[in-house]
Amino acid sequence: MNRFPLGVWLFALALAAVTALPYVAGALNAPSATLYSGAALVPSGAAVDYNSHLAKMWQGRRGEWDYQLLFTHEAHPGLPLVQGFYTLLGALSPFDLALTYHLARFVLTIGMVLALWVFASHFFETPSARWICLLLSTISAGWSWLLLFVPGATAQVGPIEFWLIDAYNLIGALFMPHFAAAVILQIAAFLTFEAWVRSAGAAWRGLLLLTALLAAMGIVQPYIILLSLPLLLILLGYYVISAKLLTWRRALWLLLPLAAHTALIVYQYVAINNDAVWRSFSEQNITASPDLLYYILGYLPFIIPILIGARTFVVDEADDRWWLPLLWVLLVAMLLYAPFPTQRRYLLGVQTPLAVLAAYGWTRAFLPRISAGRRPLLTGVYVTLTALAPALLIFANINAFAHPQMPATTAVYYSADELIGYEWLRGQANPDDLVLTTFGWDGQGSGGRMVAALGQRVFMGHWIETTRFEEKIAQIASFYNPVVPDEWRLMFLQNNGARYVWYDDSARVLGGWNPADAPFLEQVFSSGSVTIYRVRLNG
Template structure:
């Protein structure tokens, strides 16, 4: 028995290591492309990286576990959020690690935990090793029918819709492996909480309820949206299993209780913080709209996996167990929450893909055996053809997604946008892609050493987004969720950089928003406005290649002399020392 269990987990270890290497390749490509004038940010959703990096830096510089929103200009109270990154920042500071290195190591570690969690959950539901392995592969590598959508586009046809798996990690576990550590760990803790809950139905060990509760608590610290799904599924499942005999195993009851107790504090806190707090309820509350894809996109995004799920239902229900009913209840509630009238519908899809894969493994097993059956010629030709077709239906879109990741990672200048995937959306906006200019990073480091926590920087949305990852202060605009009133602020910023404001209007705009620094880089210049001259309200203080920083001087009575700091222009990649900044005298004058 031990030998069989050991062999089973050795297979998991080999498969997990191979998967980790496969996923790491795009990141290695990206790091190899960090040229003297380019730095790597993130492969998937680089515009979200600033939130995590800012939490790391604030965690490292503060004894508190609360963080501020660095992507909006308004002062506000800190909140208990992004705890994983706060802890990671504190750990990196204690060990003397570079923050970017610490973040990437966390990505790799989170992937490893998720891979183990996927198999552990499958082992709690499926009875045979063969089905568990099929579920593992299906969970990690299947996607939908985007490969056919891309093929249709190549020949000039359009399907009229885009499959969901290329844009939403919630319905594609392979895509989760490319995302931020908290999403990977969130899915892992969700599956592990479910796994130990299910094991408690057949085991008398007190460890299972304790671990289930601990996993629920960890889930609340990484992806609290999934607590709603987990608590709902456990509650309904316990009620459903109680109905036939009016009795439940004691350990199963305790597992349910520990999950609910582990979830309750963070559920309550998040509800209060993001529904009742006057600031956070507007940014990460009302502005955080995450609609589910239309049903047709969801069906196309699941593709062949959904077909095998439906075909495997009969076999899955042949000998029902608590795990069988748990999976079916979870699928039903997940779909219900996804299309309930809630702002964050899509977040409740987390876990749906692995669940479908577990059922699909039962449906795929006989098809796989038929495809692998030995036949005489010419029927023997069916074997390679059927295998190829099966692989194309199940894994073709994943191959396209992986190729898109490699392509983005090897294109530091963003010259080749990938229209075949969700990477196109993040690369389409100038300056918001996988790479950023070295001059902008040098500017961010200069601001990090100069700004105070209450200072505000004005820059275009993509520029501000990147700066927020480094600075102790805040940016005026930088993220569609984290920036309060993002749309109006983005429009006002564009008017400023287009030169639409008169001098007096510009002065009032800067003062009203407490802006101390104004950044002019390539994106800002692209708006068409001219660079500000050295006047009483804007004084150049730093220049890094194509990025210039201006400081907003305080208003003075007419004719009054004051000193402001100006900096000599450093060379590319060189951060100006304090001695390079020297006072300069200017005279306030009328600007209107």
């Protein structure tokens, strides 16, 4: 408790509470006879990712540690230690999975704020500088939303503050608990490394702790290897060759945590690429960077004080601690346009070192030029301007939930008919029985919702975790096209191993074919807009 002032604890609790407000609004405004799923409304893809995380939690709840893709019909091997964060969460919690998800998000948001305070304290001695760093690393975001005032500038890509949630610590924690966990693990691992370098002897406790932290980081955020390994190796080389803080003999002890970190990521890479289904998942997992202008404006609130403090930083007395945030930012900048399909993934946590460098520029170069009486006001105004995007994102979700009858809003509520249908499947179907579902590029359809609600295997339900996604969009459209012969439909169902057909409004809009007319389908459930058909095994 002494390490964290009371104000930091209160700030952490306040942020966790504020980020919970959209979900509280979603639950309180649920229309009659519906159930709130627990997903956010803004950005639109948040609900799709939420469904994916609950799929992992369902498998953990059932004791299935070898994770499989529930959003696709093809048989494929389960992979232990892949997506283990949510699997573990589902296995450990006795509560409802949606509640568990948000409890974890709440607790880890608090933990993230505390970790960011520790990181700030590593670089700054005065409470005021630490607080500025903490504010910049939490409530601050970017200004690419200014492009909204430029005609046509956001026609193809919107401001990154409103969709690229990997880019900012608090915005990431607002939607996904594993993002907050990743930030905590990054800070813990890198500071443990720094502490070990400055300790004496082998320091086994620190070495084993670093090994565990890097292993956990590899499970929670596997893409981190392209950042963490070069970062630690460069720092290691500096501490051995230039700073003389380490001997080569002692530095070799770091092979243990680095090898464990690398081996875990290599295992995941090989396992995923050795199977056609998992390889399709990997090939569809493309997160390319937007144009550079979006990043410049998106991180402009950090870039400005960094540039102001650049000259002071260069002439200031050398301090080995500053190599960590500096190299961290430079490596991320290189990875953002490196020839990898996961470019945006490396943004996760980069706000942490950016905030440290920005706080340096603000406190050591800018504020000394300002009279003491005006410093709090200017700092408050600047931080407030940087916090507009997170505040707008939270408000947008709360406002959307205030209108639960709007078509876009109903997408995160389960209707009474759906809930009764899910209850029937829960009692009559096995979790591995494939259900023919719908899903589209707009994120709408029955597949993702069913997986989140039941942990049921479905034909399609996710942009990435449904293999050959575009092909399956065409297939499901053909299935409901009335001009397609029933012989094709029967063969399609048999070849894919479908056991049930879920027929609802999302299926009706795809075409005029009615499953009730098919001799190879048996109606086993009906409630309002939802009908479930069992596929007759003999056709």
